[in-house]
Amino acid sequence: MPELGDCPNMKLQTRLFVLIVSVVFLTVSLVVATQAYRSREAALQSAEELAQSLTKQYARQTENKLGNAMQATNALASVLAAMKATNTTSRKSVDQMLRNVLEQNPAFTAVWSLWEPNRFDGLDAQYANPSKEDKTGAYMPVWARDAENRILYDETFVYSQEITEDYYKLPKQTKKSAVMEPYAGSVNHKEVLMTSFVAPIVVNGVFEGVIGVDMSLGDLQVMNNSLSIYQTGTGMILTEKGTVVSAKEADLLGKNVGDSKLSYAGLLKVAAEKGTDGRSIDGDTYLTYAPIQLGEEGKGWTYAVSVPLHEVTAESDKTLMLTLVTGGAGLLLICILIMGITRSIVRVVARLAEHATQVAEGDFTHSIEPAVLSRRDELGVLARSFARIAENMNRMIGQISHGAMEAAGTAEQLRLDAGETKAASEQISQSVSQIAQGSDEQAASAEESAKALQQMAEQIGMVADTAASVLGASQEMSRRAADGLTVVGDAMVQVEQIMKTIEAGTEQVASVVNVLHSDSTEIRDILQLISHVSAQTNLLSLNAAIEAARSGEAGRGFAVVADEIRKLAGQSQYATDQIQTIMGNIQNNTSMTLSVMESGKADVESVKELIHNVSQVFFSLEAAIGETERQIEQLSLLSANMTANAEEVTAGIEEMATIARESTGQVNNAAHSAQQQLVAMNSVVQSVMNVSELSQELKRLVSSFKVKA
Template sequence: MKKTWSSLLESLQHAGKTLLAKLASRSTPSGSGGAGGTAGLANTGEGLQVNPLKSVGVKLFAIFFFCIVFFVLIVGLISYAKSKDVIQTKVADATEQTAIQAGQKLDLIYSTYEDLSMQIMLNEDLRKLVTELRTTEANTYNYMDLSRQITDKLNVYAFANKNIKSIHLLSEKGAGVGSSSNAAGGGSAAEQPWFKQIVEAGGQAVWLETSEKGYSQENVISSGASPSFALGRVLKSMTTNQITGVLLIEIKVEVIGDQMKQIDMGDGGSTIVISSSGNYVYNADQALLAKPNTLNLDKSALDKESGQLKTKDGQNQLVFYKSKINGWHLVGLMPVNELVKDAKVIFDITVAMAFGAMLIAIVIGYLLARMIGRPLIQLRNLMKEGEQGNLRVRMAVKGQDEIGQLSVSFNEMMEKITQLVQQTNVSAQEVLGTAGELSEASKKTAMSAKDIAVATEEIATGASSLAVESERGNELTHSIGMQMQSVVSANVIMGTAAGEVQTSSKQGITYMNELIGKTNETESMTRSMVEKVDNLKESTRSIVKILDVLGNISKQTNILSLNATIEAARAGAAGKGFMVVADEIRKLADQSRQSIAIVGQITEKIQNEIEETVQVLSKAYPIFQEQIASVKEADTIFKQVDAQMGGFIERLSEVTESISQLETSQLVLNESMTNVSAVAEESSATSQEVASLSTEQLSISNGLVRLSDKLEELSNSLKQSLSKFQV
């Protein structure tokens, strides 16, 4: 058995390692792709190193594989141990009934010999001969003739029963009076313990345990050297109640052996009879007769009328019956190993089922790992690519379960983020172009301011030239105003788009919260289902207890029917009708026992199926926990997107504020140019005032150039931030 279990464990270990290595090689990411079809993590210049033993697929396979194999082995071993106990108990019960029946048959035989001794005692002719012999002088012809007549009477009883070895009649002093074995006597048996025991009984039947060479004493009785047990009784005078003789009936041990041969205790079993003092009355090995028993039992263990027990070393099962006639014990000895040898078939089936469960667990665990682990690994790789800036990744949707819904949500999220980045990229390009134009216009304005300064120095040469330049300045400021309006409109569009993205991310967070709530409800329902199945299991246990009670009732009914059969047999012809009724009761008891056994098997099968249901639900519970963790992780991603979009909106607000300041400066420039036109008309009179205004104009133009450069830097920064996204 140890070799079988070691080979089984080695096979399980080898199969587990092989499948784990295979799943680990499959779980290592070599690239990713979806509906959009991307190059994978290798294109980003960074590989994702993952410990295969920490993969979800490998963990699912390992848990499923080892749980199934472990529980199959546990159930098989428990079934094997339970079947051994049941078989041992049932066989012992059946053997106990056989022993009781054999013991009752022996009691009938013992009763027959007691009745025979009573007949001899009450034989009037024999009593007269004994009385006459007591008054006759010994060693006379009359004495010898009376002794011969007594022997003839005893021979009649001895020859009528072939199992009687001899019948002896002794005087109250132990001298031989007559014997059916033609024994010669001249000595006395008065000093023998058995003779004293018979005399002290005062007329009650006394059963003497087996003597190795019989109860024939040297010079008293000589009936052979074969072993025998005996029955003794005192003969008394009907008038004086004095002892007139001692009757000793020697019985062959074979009379017990014939009954013992009818009891089959299986291979290695035996049946023996033990006296109340613990010596062998009967044993198949005649060398042990009249010797103390070797059963290694306490004397108090056999005090009951019948029962079953084990030896102290636990190697043998005993069933016994205590005779109601002489107190001797009929003991059936059965080796425990022989009782439970039929249970080895269950052990072999358990080993075969363990191998079958191992193969099934490998296949189902592998499919389960592929069904759950691989989509999660693919989704993880796609998210990693999205983190690196590749927004073109998409997850292929292959089912309608939670993983399929998660894939759909991921694709929709990536689609919206892609649209947001595309729109932001377009807006950034427009802002960059507008900033370039504004910078160019600002530079031109600065150059014009310088020209105005030069013109103010030459204002005396002609106001007409200054008027033309002032008109040109008005046109430039008007163009700047138009461009500023365009920048403001583009900034408003960008703000609106950013708000929409933020709203979508918040809606995604709401959806994820609903998904978490539904997953928690599913978990609660699973837990409730486990509790209900546990309650059902308790109900089946109650049914098993009821079946045990019914089995005990059937067993008691069977015992009562056997007792009724025995009593009917004793009653003879008058009890034949009662014997038929008892036989029908016994048949009904057997049918009830078979029906109870079938119901017990069905109940045990239901209980095993309930156990398997609890195991499957217990395995599904950790999967729900992992699903909740994945959903919470996706919820965290949505919240990060929402936070980043909030920062982006703040930066757009800063750009809007800068553009507002630039628009204010443009209005100041426009007002200044109007003043320049007015001054040009009065240039000849107010040249100093025009020079002062030209200096102020130059300062404002330089400020405008700085603002244009700052706007261009912000546009370049926004462009660089968006350049890492691939759309």
């Protein structure tokens, strides 16, 4: 699941607003929750301290009210035990003592004593009276108050040999004082709860009887009703068995709290059974309780205070509500402030994004507003950086556009020059081919001359053998010499024509090669300029890509444009390097062609000179033949010289043939070089065409950008 800050489909302003408001809301909520928790805990702590204090206070007050009766009961038990131990018991004196105690304690409703049969003074039989309710004569005095609060001796109690009631059985069994479970009674014509405080009369470890004090619990109800804690907090007095001694709800008095409909009855039941200090929470009720120590037997009674939790936390709830209202108002104000801030930020970011889109589309004619550029924050820095990038790109693209136009013009001129150079190279190749053909013909003529001279030598040899055929041979030799002279003359004419053609072709080739060399030098300079522009373009596109990367998401589109420009610059650089390599080869080939042409020209001069020498030889031969005809007589003497001269002429002819063959090889080399030059020129033309196409493509790409004038 993506985080909120990574939602690509959410607007930036909405994303910032939701993110910041979420953080603020969580912070405010945490503060409010902490404040509410601390306020609630403080309220609970205060309620606990107050409730525990009141619980202990009213528990002690209850002990004080009931403790007097318990103390009186224990004191009477001690006095009666002492009288029994000293055998000073007197029914009259004890009656008076019990009456006095009742008179002196208005809270007591009765004071009474029950003894084991014949154990008080051993006179039960003496006091037996059949006319009374109790015919046994057992001592069981009961002094009580009547409805008019008069103290009377109650003679209605009937003694039984086996009393099973707790007020007698419990102290007899435990030999400890105790407080009986409350029971209903009437005081001043009012139904009230009452209880009995009983204590055993023990002499030397022997149970003798029970002394008891009855007491109304109405004062406890009055005391308990005076308890005030919060709005509806109440106190309750419970016996160990859970009987309600005092409570705000009058219908609970004398009933077991476990049978009530109170929501926290279970807590009260447990508290009564524990008989210790403690506190509990059940739903909306906070309960504290403390023990009421009375008699020796049992855990005593319990005083409990219950408080509704909503009353305890009422103030903290009000504080929480006030905090929520204040926090909500503050949060609303913060939201409005955040919305204004984010709107201000996003407005600038949106303008920069719009400008980035225009730049990414190649439109550099728009500018960022001065208000955005003049900002002093990070957005202003970003805007100014973006403006500098756009300005640099605008300037760079303008330079590239200008360079592309110049490169296109230069490439077109190169294409035209290369076409002319190619035509000249083809003409040179044709001329060299013609020279090669003429050299072949020259070699063939030289071979024919060599054959003719060989035949002449043979005939001169035959002159030595037969003088008869000298004249005929001389005539034949003269004819053949004339033919040879004619051939040599023709060869001379052809060689001179070839020489003129070679000289003209060489000069033309030299002129074209020089022009080509000059053009290739200019092309190299232009290519160096294009290479420099490509390098600058590559550097600027790299800087633009770096600036776009710093701009993050906003500069991504611009980075793509910069990368495309860098690729075009790299392609231009690569094509320029290829053209420079080809132009270097062309310059080397043109230099070699010039050298070969100069060498061929020198060789042709040598051939011309040799043919001229052969012509002179033939002229000499013709003169010699004429001399032979005129001096036939000296034929025999001159035959040997003629043979020698024929051999020399043959050697010269062979040498001329050799030179002609060498000239043919050199001319063939020149033709091969011309063919290589033609191939190189075709490569140059193709490269120039490629440069022209690249220039047109660069011009087309640059024209897609809209730049400022």
